[in-house]
Amino acid sequence: MPNEINMVVEGRRIIDFQYFFDQIKIINNHCEAMGCTIDNLQLIKEYKTGLKSIFITKCNMCNLEFQLLSSKSSNSDMDINCGAVTGAMLTGFGRSNLNELLASMNLPIFTQNIYSKCHDQVAKWWKEAAEESMQEAAKEEAAEAISCGEMKDGIPVLTVIADCCL
Template identity: 30%
Template sequence: MSDRVRLKGRFIKKKVRDKQVKAVAAMREAHLSKNVPRSPPNLKFSFDGRRIVDMQYLSEHLKCIKCKKDIFLRNTVEESRMGLNCILNISCEECSTLTRVHTGKMHGTGENKNRVDVNTKAVLGAVHSGIGETALNKLLVCLNVPPISANLYKRYEREIGPAIEAAAKDSCREAAKEEKQLVIANVDKLCQEM
């Protein structure tokens, strides 16, 4: 009796095939057990530091995606961050479903989708006040808020750059119009001074 069997046109050992069959059965079992309500996970997650949160947005989205019951921050299992925005995985006390909740609004279209308002506003504020990524992160560290990466800062800086340029051009046009109107209105005074 041979210890090899044919699988998908190739010969493999029976032990290897049996191992693969067991792995597939385990994956199938795990997939089926996901739909069965289970007890809440062992919650040992704790937040380090402070976060910037849009309270109105967060309060509207603290609902289980499955049973639509209220979920609570104390049941947070995991946190991931996108700059200053947090994405919380919160377990429902009723059905144990994990719900992903953002702490702020998202915006954007096309290649700029999945942009976060708080990141855009922080970078805009930094540019407007004349500080860069390093100074912004120094401020955040003093506030005990996790800093943002240089790459993320640059990405949002590229997003707001065209808007800042457009606003500057509009401002210059308005100033030129106003100056022209003042010159026309005061042409007699200007001629007398010369």
């Protein structure tokens, strides 16, 4: 069987080093019977999603294929893409500003679709955190009003001051 040509990865990538290294250790001696090692792996494809990559490798001895992920895929934690979009949002960047920064570092850029999905996820997290924080603050204010005896018809009375800013 002819050897497939190794794909060349252009540019830089951000990886979760320990996770990536652990994956490499797992596939290093993947077929001891044939003597396969990491030296027999060829990079054949890369799938990019924003700053996350999935590298597809193939052993030129046993023909097994393996995936190497640049970082863990988790729906509960903030991944590298949402982290980058969060940073962009916090600094007043939009997608084009973020992409300019990434391109200047020779890193993959965000498509509108990936950026929008992350932006929506981050906005949802912020909304949930703000609502939780406001509810906690209201409970604390009500408890303070009760302890000070500021009640009307059994309801804590809170003083609210607004400065008319939008």
